[in-house]
Structure formats: structure tokens, C-alpha cells
Amino acid sequence: MVNSRQKTKLTTRKKDRAIELAETIESFASRQNRCFDPVLTPEYAYRLMQQDSDYFNLGQKIIQKMLNSPDPETVLLELPGAIADGFGVEYCLIATIASDAATVETAYWHPGNPVAIQQDRLNPVLSHLVKATMLARKKPLAIADTGAVEIGQSSVDALERKHFAAVLGTTTKFQGQVNGVMLLMRSRPYDWTLQQKEQLLALSDSIAMAISQAQLHRQVRTSLQHQNLLNNLTMAIRSSTDMDLILKLAIDSTARTLGVDRGLILLLKYTDPQLKSHSKERLPRAKVTVACEWSAFDQSQGNQNLGTLLNQSFWLSECVLCQQTFNNSPALTVIADKSDFKDEQTAGIAPIFAQNVMPSLLLVPLESKDTVLGFLVLQQRLPRVWLKEELELVELVSAQLSIAILGSQMQRQILALVEERTTHLQSNLAVQAKWYEKTRQQLEQQRQLNQLKDEFIDTVSHELKTPLTKMRMAIQNLRRPALPADKQARYLDILEQQCNQEINLIQDLLALQQLESKKVRLQVQRVDLKYLIGDLAQSFAATWADKGLTLAVESPERSLMLQTDLDSLTRILQELLTNAGKYSDPETTVNLKVACQVDGQSPQIVVSVSNIGAGISAPEQTQIFEKFRRGQGVTSQAIAGTGLGLALVKSLVQHLNGTIAVSSSPSQQYQDAWETCFTLSLPQM
Secondary structure (H helix, E strand, C coil): CCEHHHHHHHHHHHHHHHHHHHHHHHHHHHHHHHCCCCCCCHHHHHHHHHHHHHHHHHHHHHHHHHHHCCCHHHHHHHHHHHHHHHHCCCEEEEEEECCCCCCEEEEEEECCCCCEEEHHHCCHHHHHHHHHHHCCCCCCEEECCHHHCCCCHHHHHHHHHCCCCEEEEEEEEECCEEEEEEEEEECCCCCCCHHHHHHHHHHHHHHHHHHHHHHHHHHHHHHHHHHHHHHHHHHHHHHCCCHHHHHHHHHHHHHHHHCCCEEEEEEEEECCHHHCECCCCCCCCEEEEEEEEEECCCHHHCCHHHCCCCCCEEEHHHCHHHHHHHHHCCCCEEECCHHHCCHHHHCCCCHHHCCCCCCEEEEEEEEECCEEEEEEEEEECCCCCCCHHHHHHHHHHHHHHHHHHHHHHHHHHHHHHHHHHHHHHHHHHHHHHHHHHHHHHHHHHHHHHHHHHHHHHHHHHHHHHHHHHHHHHHHHHHCCCCCCHHHHHHHHHHHHHHHHHHHHHHHHHHHHHHHHCCCCCCCEEEEEHHHHHHHHHHHHHHHCHHHCCEEEEECCCCCCEEEEEHHHHHHHHHHHHHHHHHHECCCCEEEEEEEEEEECCEEEEEEEEEEEECCCCHHHHCCCCCCCCCCCCCCCCCCCCCCCHHHHHHHHHHHCCCEEEEEEEECCCCCCCEEEEEEEEEECC
16 A cells, blocks of 8 residues: 555665666676777778768758657657667667656657557566666666676576667756657677767757657647546536436546546445544544446456446445545555555455556545545556656546535435425425315305305294294284184184194204204104005195195005104105105106115115106205205295205104115106105114
8 A cells, every 4th residue: 555655665666776787787888898999990980970970860850750740759659660770770769758757658669560668568677777777877878798797687587588688778868857768779799889879879869859849749638638538527517417427427538548447436425424524533434335437348358357346335444445545635545566565465455456456556535525525546457657647637536526426415415405395395285285175164164054054044034934924914814803704714724734834843943953962762663664655645645636746656565564663754754755745847746666675684675755856966965965955946936945854854764773865867758857766775673
């Protein structure tokens, strides 16, 4: 586990090893140079001058080509081949050095296809030679025979395997700053001449300019890539509320821009929201979950060890890497190579980091307002020195991601609060609506009661005034002197009839009140229903004669005996027949049907009374048994009644443990008329 400060120590140790190697190589090269002292002849001098001219022209061509080319990096790819041909060697390497003068950015190699080699993919032997050349100070590094250099058997074997028997190298400087290394190599031992060294030094100025131009071009291109990445991420954060889409764009773009092999975004979920802020004294209990991933590997190519990690999780306390990054936030955790650590240091790293496959790691905390929200992870299959501009880029990306994640969390909290408040408001509105509906119903009920009261007062007033008026008129007529006996008898009949009507009205009110208060006791006796109906039929036949109504009775031939209250049953049938007579059209028939039915184990007597006349609407059918409720238009039609008859019927039926129902439908026999039927069901007992 290495942070940015530990990275410097690792680099220093590698420098020390390279210095030791370079001093050994330089000592051997100096001894070889002292043994060589060429004899200068006119022919040899002319040949040297001609070579100097050729190298000068090569340098000029390099500069001219770099200035005219739109892509200096492409020109740099071709230089090792041109230089190798110019010096007559088999191998040539040009390595560009970062501004810190310690890191190899890219190496360009000949022979082979022109290709830029990243530092993490550079051959270790070549990497050592580059560092040795950088440490050789101002003079070139010249090795006539690498086999004679005492630099360790493993290094010698590596040199021999690569056929690098002779090496000539120098640094390139631009504006006093080392920006590259150039190496010439032969496959056999070779004594490098002083002129070749001087020619290499002379050519290094042109190469330095070419490297500087290529570095500038690369910096501009990299800067544009980084800026485009940040701009795209900013636009996505502004225009989208889909956090998964933003996370995917961030990790994909960052991983591709930096050329890493795998990228992950890990999010923290705290069990105690009060302990979100990172503290060295106490590590909060939090779950680390892989929220997004990107990989350069194809699982079909045998990379089973790097399967999908999406939604995998572990506790923060289970990974020392995450703990270190959490505690050191906002500092980054930078690991160049896993091999620089001891086994006990890597034992506590979470398996998802797969350090055996991905030795190079960059772990960036996602922090906002002193709260660590998660981590941005970038990994490489080979050791990699993370550049300063790369670290700056991921810091900017992590800052934007932190803002987006925090904004998304706040938005979710706000939406949850709004939803909670909306639900609460809807609940309140529902309660208010229920209260409103209940109040409305109560008001409607009160209105109906007031209407019933008014109708009752009107009806009772009418029912009281009319008989009283007739009674007063009869009394006045009886006081007339010398009134004939027949008229006296007639007026007395009127008095008796109207008095009975008043008494019946009062008795109905009292009976209804007693039934509702359940103060009436049943007087059960054996009743022959067929006989009772026969008596009622004769009575109503005489009453309906003036209206032309006919009563048709349909009943079984045998007697229908039942145990019931005779007075209550008689009053029920009287009221039903009276009601049928009132609302029947003239010259029609009232039907009274009696039948015995068995409902389960309880036999019942069913009596139905139907008439032809004005129908009863569906809403009225549910209200017709209420007190003082009369049908529409009965007052205008001057139909006598108090609105108590059917209410009294229903109370009496319930008193007898029976049921009553009403139905009304268009008549099939009479046009523009309705058939209304009341059905009474009583237990036969």
C-alpha cells in the first residue's frame, strides 16, 4: 500500500539501483575508451568530415520534418530507423523523459514495426540502460562489450539474450532540461569511436527538439482529452438525473483516457448516518459496494479471474486499502507495483482488487463536505508509474463525481420527503374528504328530515284540519232549529267518521312510536290466513266500487294456518290494500296472491299485493318505507294520506320477524302504466 509520499521512496530505491549499475557500466566504458586512440590520416579525416556532414544533414532533416508534420509523434516513430541506418547499427531506442527527469514516458524502438512503447511495457534491460544513460552525466555512455561488465549474472544473461553486446547512449536536452535518451546498440562487441560519440552528441540536439515538439503535441492532445472528459462529465451531471448513467460515463471515459485495464466505482453505505465523516479515532461501520465497472478484458479470452464485480460488496473494515484511503482522504492511494510490498501488507486487501492480476492501483476517495461517499479505482496489469497530470485528472473527476453523488443523495432525500409529505397531505385530504362527505350526508339527512318534518306538518295539518272543518260544519248544521231527523243522522255520521279518522291518525303515531321503541308484545295465536283474506276482500270490494277497482285473490284451496299476531297481520294487509287502492288507475285489477314456500327448513307464507298505476322510481323504492315519506305528485293529485302507512307496515312486519320488499316495472298489459308489487314474507311457525 503506497500513497503519493511512499511512491517517492520507491522511486529513490530504484534510482539507487540504477546508479550502481550506471557507475559500473561507466567505469568499464571509461577503461575501454582509454585503450582506443585512432590514427588520423588525410583519407580518414576526409571520411570523418563527410560523415559529420551526413549527420548534420540528418539533424536538419529531422528538424525540418518535425516542423512540417502535423503529427510530431508519428515522425518520432520513424527516427530510430533513420538513426540506426545513419550509424550503421542494428538497434536504436529513443525514450522520452517526463518533466520530473525521472520517469520514462514513451520509448520508440528499431527494428520492428514503428510503435510507441509505454514505460510499463519496456524491457527491463532497456529500462536499466536508459536510467544508466541518464545518470552518466554530460558524457555519452559507451560500452564496447557488455559481456565484460560486472553487473550481475542475471543482467548479463539478459543482455546476451537480447544480443545487446555494444551500447552507445546519450541524453537529449532542450533548454537545459533532460527530455530524452537515445541508445545505439550492436549485436557484437564494438569499439565506439570518439567521432561517433561526438556525432551522437551533435545529433542529440535535433532529437531533443523533435522530442520536445512531440511532447508538446502530446501534452496538447492529452489536455484536450482531459478537458473533453471533464466537459462531457459536467454536461451529463447537469442534464441527467440518472446516477447510474453518470457513474458509467465517468468510469468509462476516465479508464479509456488514461489507458488503464480496469476501472471501478465503489460507493459507501453507512449503517449509522451520524458517523459519515472520516475519523482516525474511529472507523465507521460501512458497506462498500461496486456500483459501476469498466474492463478492457473480454471474458471470452480467458480472463475468468476478472469476472464482473457489479453489486459485490464487503465491509470497510475488511480492506486495509480502503481503510487507508478513507483515513487519509482527500489524499490518493497510489500503488505503482504490488511487488514492492511484503506479503503481510497485502493480506488484508479485499479480493475484488485482484492484485495478483492487477499489481498497479490508483485509489481515489470520493469526498464531499468531509464525508467519504466512495472510491474511484483504476488498475493496470503491469507496473505503472502514475504521472502528475494523470493524478490531477482523476482528482478533478472524483470532485465532480462527489458533487453528483451528494446531489443525487440529497435529491433522493428531498423526493422521499416530498413523497412522505404528499402521502401525509393526501391522507389528510382523504380524511377531510371523508369528513366533508360525512358532513354533507349529515346536512343532506338534516335537509331531508326538515323536509319530512315540513311535509309531516303539512300532512298532519291537512289531515287534522279537514276532519275538524267537517266536524265543525256538521256541528253548526246540527244547531240549526227544526232540522229534519234524516239530516241530523247524516251530520252525526259525519262527526263520527271524522272523529274516528282523527283517532286513527293519533293511534298510528302512537303505534309507530311503540314499535320503534320495541314496547309492543306479540300476541301470538293460530290464524287462518285464507279466512282473514276473505273478510278483507269483501270489505275492500265495497270500498273500491266507486273507482271501478276489482280485487283478484289467488290462494291455495286448503286453509293456510300460521302462528302470528292477528292484529298486526290484519293491519299490514289493510295498509297494503289501502295503498294499492289509492294509487291504482280506475277500472284496473288489484291482485292478491298467497303461497306457501319452504326456505331451507323454515316454511314461509308469501303474500304479494300488486296494482296498476303510477310507478315508484328506484330511488323512491329505498325511501318509501320511511316515516312521512310519500310519492312524488301525490299532493297535487289530492291523494289522501299521512305518509305513515308503509312505515307502520314495515315496523309491524319486523315485529312479526318477517320481511317486505317492493318492485315497480312497466306493465306488459296496460300502456303507459306501471305494475307495483309489495311482497310480504312471514314465518309459518
